[in-house]
Amino acid sequence: MHQAHSLSRRRALQFGAVTAGATLLGFSGAGAVANAGPVPPDADEAVGADGASAGDTRFARRFAAARETLDSAVMTSYNDWPVGSPASTIGVSWYAVPGTSPTVNLQVKSGDVATVMMYVARRFNAEVEPLVDDYSSAYAYRMNVNNPSVWSNHASGTAMDLNFDQHPNGVAVSRTFSSGQVSKIRSILDDCNGVMFWGGDYTGTVDAMHFEINVSPGDSRLTSLAARIRGGGGSSLRSRANSRFVTAESAGTRPLIANRTAIGPWERFDVINRGGSSVALRAHANNRYVCAESAGAASLIANRTVIGPWETFTLLRNTDGTVSLRAAVNGKLVCAEGAGSLSLRPNRTVIGPWEKFDLIT
Numbered sequence: 001m002h003q004a005h006s007l008s009r010r011r012a013l014q015f016g017a018v019t020a021g022a023t024l025l026g027f028s029g030a031g032a033v034a035n036a037g038p039v040p041p042d043a044d045e046a047v048g049a050d051g052a053s054a055g056d057t058r059f060a061r062r063f064a065a066a067r068e069t070l071d072s073a074v075m076t077s078y079n080d081w082p083v084g085s086p087a088s089t090i091g092v093s094w095y096a097v098p099g100t101s102p103t104v105n106l107q108v109k110s111g112d113v114a115t116v117m118m119y120v121a122r123r124f125n126a127e128v129e130p131l132v133d134d135y136s137s138a139y140a141y142r143m144n145v146n147n148p149s150v151w152s153n154h155a156s157g158t159a160m161d162l163n164f165d166q167h168p169n170g171v172a173v174s175r176t177f178s179s180g181q182v183s184k185i186r187s188i189l190d191d192c193n194g195v196m197f198w199g200g201d202y203t204g205t206v207d208a209m210h211f212e213i214n215v216s217p218g219d220s221r222l223t224s225l226a227a228r229i230r231g232g233g234g235s236s237l238r239s240r241a242n243s244r245f246v247t248a249e250s251a252g253t254r255p256l257i258a259n260r261t262a263i264g265p266w267e268r269f270d271v272i273n274r275g276g277s278s279v280a281l282r283a284h285a286n287n288r289y290v291c292a293e294s295a296g297a298a299s300l301i302a303n304r305t306v307i308g309p310w311e312t313f314t315l316l317r318n319t320d321g322t323v324s325l326r327a328a329v330n331g332k333l334v335c336a337e338g339a340g341s342l343s344l345r346p347n348r349t350v351i352g353p354w355e356k357f358d359l360i361t
């Protein structure tokens, strides 16, 4: 939770914005900020000073709906979530991002939104770049700077800016993120099933620091994503050869083998859709992709950081409800070799019990 360290200028600005909330309705400096050039003169001014621009037509309907609430008792940000001040009146609280050191605290909407935002922030910190507390922020009671006719999603605690000093509003994504980092962000977004929108994908003014909830309250995609995250996420494979769960043995340093009786992190895999029935498997044990090593001549092992042909499988759904995996690299079926006593290998052409798995989500 938020620690009572000295109030940074950033937070002073946020708290100042709370008391000045009413006057922010007439906020007029937005155009100046949005058009101020590639790098704001003071990074502190980037907190919440962003959002989808009026020119991004994908948000036109949401903008209109949010504007309609401006005279009502419950005003909403353009993603349809209630805005308010102080934060506690709309259920916005401080949360520590897991895995951050020193701890990064973000003030976001509690419940499913917080679950999803902490998930994205945690993975951003672990996979894209370390988060810095002084340059990461969420709740801010203000209008959307890139389109000041609507409330910012920051005002509902459903948007966050990650490392905003490094990724300023209006600066091209490619100038502050490597292509590898963008791939990691895409992977995180894919796993959120449309629930999270990245400001790097805005048209008009891009906003690479910015992530926002892109569904309305009660949307089933949000509910199911949050439930999946709380449950540890991922899927497990249980072999029909021996009824044991497939594990990324020794935290992924040894080949996959079906020898476990319970599901823990080593037995969880993200099944990543690659189009059609094509999938990749990412082990929770080490966040690496499962590879048909040596072009399928060796066992499956979770040791790759990118998806290529060796990390691609066809997910076959059998009529008895089980699944089988066919390695793209050699066209062979993955087998729990030795009735499960040996590691998984892509070396069979016919589906029998050793090539069948229950996919458990």
Ligand SMILES: [Zn+2]
Residues within 6 Å of the ligand: 048, 049, 050, 051, 154, 159, 160, 161, 209, 210, 211
């Ligand atoms: Zn933002």
